Amino acid sequence: MNSPQSAHRPWGxxxxxxxxxxxxxxxxxxxxxxxLQTPIPWMIGPLVATALVSVVGAPSASWNPCRNxxxxxxxxxxxxxxxxxxxxxxxxxxxxxxxxxxxALVLGMGFGAWLRRVHVLHLSGLSPAQRFSTxxxxxxxxxxxxxxxxxxxxxxxxxxxxxxxSLRVLLVTITVPxxxxxxxxxxxxxxxxxxxxxxxxxxxxxxxxxxxxxLLMRRRGRANPWFMGAxxxxxxxTLTGITLSAIPSGLSAxxxxxxxxxxxxxxxxxxxxxxxxxxxxxxxxxxxxMALCGGFAALLSRLSGLHPATLVLGTAxxxxxxxxxxxxxxxxxxxxxxxxxxxxLVAVLVLAExxxxxxxxxxxx
Numbered sequence: 001m002n003s004p005q006s007a008h009r010p011w012g013x014x015x016x017x018x019x020x021x022x023x024x025x026x027x028x029x030x031x032x033x034x035x036l037q038t039p040i041p042w043m044i045g046p047l048v049a050t051a052l053v054s055v056v057g058a059p060s061a062s063w064n065p066c067r068n069x070x071x072x073x074x075x076x077x078x079x080x081x082x083x084x085x086x087x088x089x090x091x092x093x094x095x096x097x098x099x100x101x102x103x104a105l106v107l108g109m110g111f112g113a114w115l116r117r118v119h120v121l122h123l124s125g126l127s128p129a130q131r132f133s134t135x136x137x138x139x140x141x142x143x144x145x146x147x148x149x150x151x152x153x154x155x156x157x158x159x160x161x162x163x164x165x166s167l168r169v170l171l172v173t174i175t176v177p178x179x180x181x182x183x184x185x186x187x188x189x190x191x192x193x194x195x196x197x198x199x200x201x202x203x204x205x206x207x208x209x210x211x212x213x214x215l216l217m218r219r220r221g222r223a224n225p226w227f228m229g230a231x232x233x234x235x236x237x238t239l240t241g242i243t244l245s246a247i248p249s250g251l252s253a254x255x256x257x258x259x260x261x262x263x264x265x266x267x268x269x270x271x272x273x274x275x276x277x278x279x280x281x282x283x284x285x286x287x288x289x290m291a292l293c294g295g296f297a298a299l300l301s302r303l304s305g306l307h308p309a310t311l312v313l314g315t316a317x318x319x320x321x322x323x324x325x326x327x328x329x330x331x332x333x334x335x336x337x338x339x340x341x342x343x344x345l346v347a348v349l350v351l352a353e354x355x356x357x358x359x360x361x362x363x364x365x
Contacts, residue, residue, distance in 0.1 A: 021060075022050060022053075022060045025049055025060075028049075029050075030046055038177075039177035039178060039180060040330075042252075042254075042257050043260040044173070044174060045260070047173060047260035047263050048174065050263075051267040054264060054265050055269060055272055060264070062264075066258040069226075071230070071259065072214060072227070072230045073230075074252070074324070075210070075234070077255075078324050079230065079234025079237070079238055080247065082235040082239050082335050084239055084241055089336075093306075097340055097343050100315050100340045104141045104317075105141075105348065108352075109359075111138075112138060115135040115285070116135035122278070127155075129154075129360075133154040136156075138151075144165030148162045150353055162266075163278065166266045167282045172317055173319070176290070176312065180312075180332070186332065197245070199245040206244045206245055213229035213233035223349055227321055252328075293317060298311075307332070309332050310333035313333075314336055314339075315340060320341040324341060
């Protein structure tokens with residue numbers, strides 16, 4: 001996502017220069033996090049550093065092709081974990097994934113209802129229908145861009161919807177990895193990827209096949225095509241027992257950096273000044289949702305036998321890539337986390353609008 005500042009040239013810098021400076025700043029932040037031994041340094045460092053400079057009006061910028069390439073790489077890297085044995089294990093957990101989907105839908109509806117109750121006076125300038133659509137889609141645990149587009153069709157204030165999703169993902173992305181580090185969990189449910197060696201010819205073939213998947217997803221108008229296309233193609237290849245190549249660690253680190261930057265540039269001065277009360281409510285609700293997800297993960301752990309740390313990541317109200325990267329770096333059941341997050345996202349994208357229409361009809365709007 002390009003920063004909203006990209007429409008003009010703050011500080012007299014052209015867009016390519018701002019992108020280069022932002023990437024350099026993000027790289028320095030990642031190196032600092034490596035030295036400090038923070039969790040997920042190649043994503044957390046760039047995310048926090050870019051958000052900090054963006055919010056004070058510095059000329060930060062993210063180039064869409066960098067973000068897309070980052071999602072492409074991460075999608076392919078995660079797909080390598082779906083070996084035939086792991087695939088069978090994930091299929092056997094279908095019931096837990098269904099419970100996770102129901103949980104995500106209920107959690108999002110509760111979040112939206114709470115926002116509506118708290119901000120009934122602050123959103124008095126909106127009609128009841130607009131207030132309902134704004135809070136409903138702001139609460140839905142789905143992709144920020146997808147939820148914002150759907151919300152726009154129903155007359156919602158899209159700036160508030162986008163702000164709620166951006167802040168929630170930021171807080172979850174920062175809080176959960178540090179929580180895992182404080183918990184002392186890593187290397188649990190270790191499921192190494194099917195490909196463990198980087199093979200140039202295999203890597204080139206994998207890149208070509210996943211790019212074809214990405215372009216097909218884009219042509220069909222699917223959500224998050226750069227991530228989902230690469231993930232699904234690599235999953236199919238790995239599930240059949242074919243080993244092409246591992247993803248170079250340096251390439252994975254660069255992808256995490258690009259994703260961190262793309263999240264960080266959303267936090268402009270305009271973002272902070274849009275609706276402070278709204279952002280405070282979203283921050284509070286995000287903290288409560290993380291705590292509730294922790295409790296749900298503990299319950300699901302008792303039922304499934306999986307470690308609660310894996311299920312915390314699988315059910316956390318963050319983005320797919322961010323939670324899956326956390327699982328990958330900490331070796332916390334990558335396929336399980338990815339399966340939970342992907343299925344929940346798809347379900348929310350498919351069901352959010354029909355549920356909204358049903359709820360509207362029930363309320364008589």
